[in-house]
Amino acid sequence: MTRISSFIDTIWAYLPGMIVAGWLAFQITVLAILLSWVLGLVAALMKTSSHRVVRMPADFYIWFIRGTPSLIQIFIIYFGLPQLGIRLSPFVAGVIAIGLCSGAYVAEVVRGGLLAISKGQWESARAVGMSYALMMRRIILPQVVRVIIPPLTNEAVNTLKNTSLLSAITVMELTLFTQMAIAATFRPFDFYIVAALLYLALTTVLSRFAAWWESKYQIS
Amino acid sequence: MSELELADLHKSFGSLKVLRGVTLSVHKGEVLSIIGASGSGKSTLLRCVNLLETPESGRMEFFGQSLDFADVACGRTRESDKERLRTKIGMVFQSFNLWPHLTVLENVIEAPVHVTGMPKDEAIDTAEKLLAKVGLSEKRNAWPSTLSGGQQQRVAIARALAMQPRIMLFDEVTSALDPEMVGEVLDLMKQLAEEGMTMLVVTHEMGFARHVSHRTAFFHKGEIAEIGPSRSVLGSPQNPETQQFLNRVLNHI
Numbered sequence: 075m076t077r078i079s080s081f082i083d084t085i086w087a088y089l090p091g092m093i094v095a096g097w098l099a100f101q102i103t104v105l106a107i108l109l110s111w112v113l114g115l116v117a118a119l120m121k122t123s124s125h126r127v128v129r130m131p132a133d134f135y136i137w138f139i140r141g142t143p144s145l146i147q148i149f150i151i152y153f154g155l156p157q158l159g160i161r162l163s164p165f166v167a168g169v170i171a172i173g174l175c176s177g178a179y180v181a182e183v184v185r186g187g188l189l190a191i192s193k194g195q196w197e198s199a200r201a202v203g204m205s206y207a208l209m210m211r212r213i214i215l216p217q218v219v220r221v222i223i224p225p226l227t228n229e230a231v232n233t234l235k236n237t238s239l240l241s242a243i244t245v246m247e248l249t250l251f252t253q254m255a256i257a258a259t260f261r262p263f264d265f266y267i268v269a270a271l272l273y274l275a276l277t278t279v280l281s282r283f284a285a286w287w288e289s290k291y292q293i294s
Numbered sequence: 295m296s297e298l299e300l301a302d303l304h305k306s307f308g309s310l311k312v313l314r315g316v317t318l319s320v321h322k323g324e325v326l327s328i329i330g331a332s333g334s335g336k337s338t339l340l341r342c343v344n345l346l347e348t349p350e351s352g353r354m355e356f357f358g359q360s361l362d363f364a365d366v367a368c369g370r371t372r373e374s375d376k377e378r379l380r381t382k383i384g385m386v387f388q389s390f391n392l393w394p395h396l397t398v399l400e401n402v403i404e405a406p407v408h409v410t411g412m413p414k415d416e417a418i419d420t421a422e423k424l425l426a427k428v429g430l431s432e433k434r435n436a437w438p439s440t441l442s443g444g445q446q447q448r449v450a451i452a453r454a455l456a457m458q459p460r461i462m463l464f465d466e467v468t469s470a471l472d473p474e475m476v477g478e479v480l481d482l483m484k485q486l487a488e489e490g491m492t493m494l495v496v497t498h499e500m501g502f503a504r505h506v507s508h509r510t511a512f513f514h515k516g517e518i519a520e521i522g523p524s525r526s527v528l529g530s531p532q533n534p535e536t537q538q539f540l541n542r543v544l545n546h547i
Contacts (some may be wrong), residue, residue: 195391198391201454203380213393
């Protein structure tokens, strides 16, 4: 009984801080997702180009990111760049690192979506005189978006979970805050469980949003 | 007056020579059918005409505007010039290729509004007239996926017409249709022909070639083996290859 009541008291004391930390993780996630979409779209379009020179940087980006640990990428941005004179705050470094990482996966998702659109769609758009940019914006990408919402959701959830790696570069997000609470209270089980539940709540919000978004795109 | 002149077009895919020097002219208001076995290069010719494929060499003249493919292949023809040219060339595909995320009406107004910058209400007016012409007014708000093949192809024709093209290219437009829907599409094409539209029609419909088109060209191994008034090419072909082809096509059990 005292076990339970002391559990509630301790958690209660730290819960507001955990929620703030969770909110920070969520903000980083949203910004990183936006960055990853931009990077992923550009990389996917480059990768489907018929010019080798255009394809190569995108190939390298995807190859490098997918073949190296996210934690190392985060360390390169936060600890490595200052050596070159680029000093970023933990928050900014975190958003960039997580966004760069996710962008490579988004690129592959978008590329898959582009390949799923039949060649006839491209040709009929070209045949009425559309430029490449107009065809992409009006004809191809609206169809791609529909196909890729499920894998994109998956990737967004991964991005959110990846923010916990930012605890290693002193971003006071949910994982780091939880570790500090544990250091002060010696209750690892209680706090990790609560942290897990908070992450679960956040990923559920993301998935729900994605489900709503997908339903908006249903035709007839 | 020639709307379209092709001179000595050559096109290969790798080591496969698909067009071996095609010279052809289409007059204003003329309907020219192109027949021939699959793989003879007739579809490639159409795709070259609206620059979806780039020939290695040869010249093309469009409404007096000339295009040298040695230049195009070297990238000396700007992409925007190709795009401007394409707006004047309507193309209808075998597989319809309607845009599935847009309604029927949106499919028809898409290019006028976004490519030529026509005001939207004007484009809608035009589109409604075109949909009435192809007999699909009541489907204006339908999604393409809910239409039959014949209906989809008629929308595709309306979509091409919405750009007020000077020439229409038809690439085996009835080949993917169920037999009972072929007629509605051919009737529409016949109506366009009677209204004086310049048309280049790749087809397996010998009846259409014979009765609607003014001239017919028989394609064989990337070349025009025979060309002349449809009645003579289809009725009394001179070239033995044409005779053999027509025998194969017309006399099945």
